[in-house]
Amino acid sequence: MFDKLMAAQQKADEIKKRLDTISVFGEVEGGAIRVTATANKAITAVEISDEFHKQADKEELEELLLTAINKALTQADQVSATEMQAATKDMFGGLGGMFGQ
Incomplete structure (x- = not known):
């Protein structure tokens, strides 16, 4: 059981690292303002046209x-939720034996 919990923690760490490499964007006014963030909700750039x-x-x-910031963070939430949903499906499939399934 402990091994499976450790594997789940390792998977969560891998997902977090992957989310750091995914960029999301929020734009307004046809791109006049563009905010870039990671899927872990870290703002990495703000661009405003001259x-x-x-x-x-x-x-x-x-x-x-x-x-623009809120749009980028909403997109980050969506990407993160999708990644977590896929990982949770994998983890529960692997953890099913813990619960007698």
Whole structure:
């Protein structure tokens, strides 16, 4: 049983490492603001086009930046959930023997 729990922990660590390598994006205003994050929800880049930056006021820029960040984090949640769902299916298949199945 302990071996199976250790294997499950190792699988979870592998998933976390893989999620660090997956990039997700949130864009607003046709790409005028683009936020890049990992599937582990770490923001890795924020890009604002020069043209948009010159025209936008502070309040608009802040509001759109929040929207882009939230879009990126939502995408990260979706990717993470998909990866975890696949791993959970694998783990429960492997752990089924622990529960007499």
